[in-house]
Amino acid sequence: MLAVLALAGAAVFAPWTSSQTASSKPTVDLPAGAMQAKATTACTECHEARIVLQQRLSKAAWTKEVDKMTKWGALVDANDQDALIDYLSANFGPDQPPYQPLRSAPQQSLKDKYRR
Helix, strand or coil: CCHHHHHHHHHHHHHHHHHHHHHHHHCCCCCCCCHHHHHHHHCCCCCCCCHHHHHCCCCCHHHHHHHHHHHHHCCCCHHHHHHHHHHHHCCCCCCCCCCCCCCCCCCHHHHHHHHC
């Protein structure tokens, strides 16, 4: 009985949580390159691109990170793993400049927006 209730609860809340996660991700592109699309697919399935953009890891650290993420379910074909690590190392290595987040225009407050 408890298992049935747990499954029913998961079925009810699963669509809400997946749609909330997908719609809340900023549309920041990873740098152009042969593995851009695969990195986007593998990395942004679970988190924002910004998480990758701010990293500055060595090739060895990227290897560990990709291994860890694939064990956690990231979709990385074994044939693409080395190329993905090379892409991440080249674009987000310790020799790259620090991450500079994009700044957006300040939002208008609701108070100012609806002031008459």
